[in-house]
Amino acid sequence: MNEAATPWQRFLRVLVTVGPGGTWLLLFVLIPTLLVLLASFLTRGPYGELTGPWGLHNYVRLVQPVYLEAFAQSLLVGVLATLLSALMGYPLAFYIARHPRRDLLLFLLLLPFLTNFLIRVYAWLVLLQREGLVNAFLGAFGLGPFTFYPSFFAVLLATVYTFLPFFVLPVYASVERLDWQLLEAAYDLGAKPFRAFLHAVLPQTYPGLFAGSVLVFIPAMGTFVVADLLGAGRVVLIGNLIQQQFGLTRDWAFGAALSVFLMGFVLLALYLYARLRGERGLDELV
Amino acid sequence: MKRLLSLHALLVYLFLYLPILVIVALSFNESRRGVRFTGFTLDWYRALFQDPRVLEYFLNTLTVAFVSTLVATLLGTLLAVGLVRYRFPGKGFFRYLLYVPVVVPDVVMGVSLLLLFALARELLGFPRLSLLTVILGHITFQVAFVTLVVRSRLLLLDPALEEAARDLGARGWQTFWHVTLPLAWPGVAAGALLALTLSLDDFVVTFFTAGPGATTLPLYIYSSVKLGVSPKVHALSTLIIGLSAFFLALGYAVSRRRV
Numbered sequence: 001m002n003e004a005a006t007p008w009q010r011f012l013r014v015l016v017t018v019g020p021g022g023t024w025l026l027l028f029v030l031i032p033t034l035l036v037l038l039a040s041f042l043t044r045g046p047y048g049e050l051t052g053p054w055g056l057h058n059y060v061r062l063v064q065p066v067y068l069e070a071f072a073q074s075l076l077v078g079v080l081a082t083l084l085s086a087l088m089g090y091p092l093a094f095y096i097a098r099h100p101r102r103d104l105l106l107f108l109l110l111l112p113f114l115t116n117f118l119i120r121v122y123a124w125l126v127l128l129q130r131e132g133l134v135n136a137f138l139g140a141f142g143l144g145p146f147t148f149y150p151s152f153f154a155v156l157l158a159t160v161y162t163f164l165p166f167f168v169l170p171v172y173a174s175v176e177r178l179d180w181q182l183l184e185a186a187y188d189l190g191a192k193p194f195r196a197f198l199h200a201v202l203p204q205t206y207p208g209l210f211a212g213s214v215l216v217f218i219p220a221m222g223t224f225v226v227a228d229l230l231g232a233g234r235v236v237l238i239g240n241l242i243q244q245q246f247g248l249t250r251d252w253a254f255g256a257a258l259s260v261f262l263m264g265f266v267l268l269a270l271y272l273y274a275r276l277r278g279e280r281g282l283d284e285l286v
Numbered sequence: 287m288k289r290l291l292s293l294h295a296l297l298v299y300l301f302l303y304l305p306i307l308v309i310v311a312l313s314f315n316e317s318r319r320g321v322r323f324t325g326f327t328l329d330w331y332r333a334l335f336q337d338p339r340v341l342e343y344f345l346n347t348l349t350v351a352f353v354s355t356l357v358a359t360l361l362g363t364l365l366a367v368g369l370v371r372y373r374f375p376g377k378g379f380f381r382y383l384l385y386v387p388v389v390v391p392d393v394v395m396g397v398s399l400l401l402l403f404a405l406a407r408e409l410l411g412f413p414r415l416s417l418l419t420v421i422l423g424h425i426t427f428q429v430a431f432v433t434l435v436v437r438s439r440l441l442l443l444d445p446a447l448e449e450a451a452r453d454l455g456a457r458g459w460q461t462f463w464h465v466t467l468p469l470a471w472p473g474v475a476a477g478a479l480l481a482l483t484l485s486l487d488d489f490v491v492t493f494f495t496a497g498p499g500a501t502t503l504p505l506y507i508y509s510s511v512k513l514g515v516s517p518k519v520h521a522l523s524t525l526i527i528g529l530s531a532f533f534l535a536l537g538y539a540v541s542r543r544r545v
Binding site: 225 | 292298301306309319360371384387390392426433483494508526
């Protein structure tokens with residue numbers, strides 16, 4: 001009985017509910033994140049182990065042209081993937097939301113998305129390779145063959161392909177809640193279609209647009225698999241650099257500094273998003 | 287305008303399905319390379335089933351997915367209940383901590399877990415990178431998603447229902463078991479399904495936390511793809527696509543019946 005709950009009982013309830021999951025988050029989320037931060041100030045030892053001296057040397061290394069180029073490429077992939085997703089996803093969300101069989105259309109949107117991520121990336125490799133379908137198609141018109149893969153274009157295309165539903169779903173949620181009477185009101189007041197859309201429809205979809213942008217931008221910037229398979233060494237993103245440092249190069253300290261840098265970027269994006277959307281904005285992301 | 291929107295939608299759906307259809311078609315193609323269809327064959331499927339490693343990787347994938355989903359659903363559901371129903375110091379902090387696995391790129395999460403396991407092994411002598419560390423890694427991102435999904439469901443519930451149960455004399459755990467949990471059930475099921483999907487799909491966290499003998503299907507696909515395009519991978523992909531389609535259709539049918 002609630003009003004009879006003693007402080008001990010209340011403590012017990014929190015312990016039972018929050019205790020296990022909370023401990024898990026502290027052990028496997030908080031501590032690892034702090035470890036990355038810690039490691040970024042250390043040095044690679046002769047056998048690839050982490051050792052002293054402490055310092056900012058890993059961060060100083062980041063400012064070399066090779067690494068700056070990778071950051072610029074990652075940023076470009078993030079921004080372009082977000083823009084292309086918006087171009088493809090925004091009108092699609094409207095089409096689905098207004099369609100009588102929207103359940104089916106959503107199902108068809110999710111089906112490729114639930115197919116394994118690696119298979120989706122791999123499929124583009126198959127399509128874009130020299131003897132692939134795209135070149136076969138273009139060859140029928142006497143064009144090509146072109147080297148679509150490996151290239152930045154291939155990386156961008158597959159990135160948009162894998163993250164597009166992340167954009168469509170939040171926009172769809174916004175469109176579904178849309179108050180269409182505002183659009184009619186705008187028409188009644190003499191607005192032309194474009195102006196009516198700009199003032200009566202677009203602002204109502206901002207929550208979905210912002211959430212979709214964050215959900216595409218962050219993973220697009222952070223992925224290493226897409227660039228690894230479709231860039232084949234020619235397109236190097238921050239994610240690839242991190243993977244290399246923790247793989248072959250075995251310089252965990254520098255890899256940690258790269259990770260901190262990437263996380264900084266993500267936090268910056270989320271900060272800007274929160275400034276635009278307010279505290280509750282984060283909840284729209286899930 | 288309406289026609290333009292339809293055309294746009296058609297093109298986007300074509301974009302979504304073309305790669306998948308090509309993979310499926312090529313899995314039945316006799317020719318090893320290229321896209322010219324030279325004849326129908328089931329050889330690639332035969333080769334796949336005759337490879338004992340594939341079965342092992344499949345079982346590893348399922349073991350990781352089911353064990354981690356079970357643990358994550360339990361932890362996440364309890365955590366969501368605690369976060370929604372009770373007030374305690376540090377609550378805001380936990381709420382922010384929950385978003386970390388959701389927003390931090392996979393690669394950063396993978397390396398941070400790798401650092402944790404390396405340090406633990408240095409200090410405590412365990413765990414060795416194995417299927418266990420993969421499971422621990424999967425639970426970590428799953429807990430966040432399950433908690434957030436269940437939490438949003440709990441926030442929609444009418445608190446009067448629980449008050450009524452208490453007024454009728456139900457104890458704390460009775461209220462939880464007979465009122466809160468059944469009402470939260472759709473959220474718990476959705477969270478568990480999401481966790482399962484995320485685990486089956488995960489490559490990056492597995493890549494950094496898996497040791498020898500802990501190969502999962504995504505890891506196998508990755509290493510085969512690195513070696514070049516292979517019809518056996520087409521066959522495996524087609525089977526996975528078919529399986530996801532089946533489960534999604536099942537979920538779709540069930541959710542339609544409820545409405």
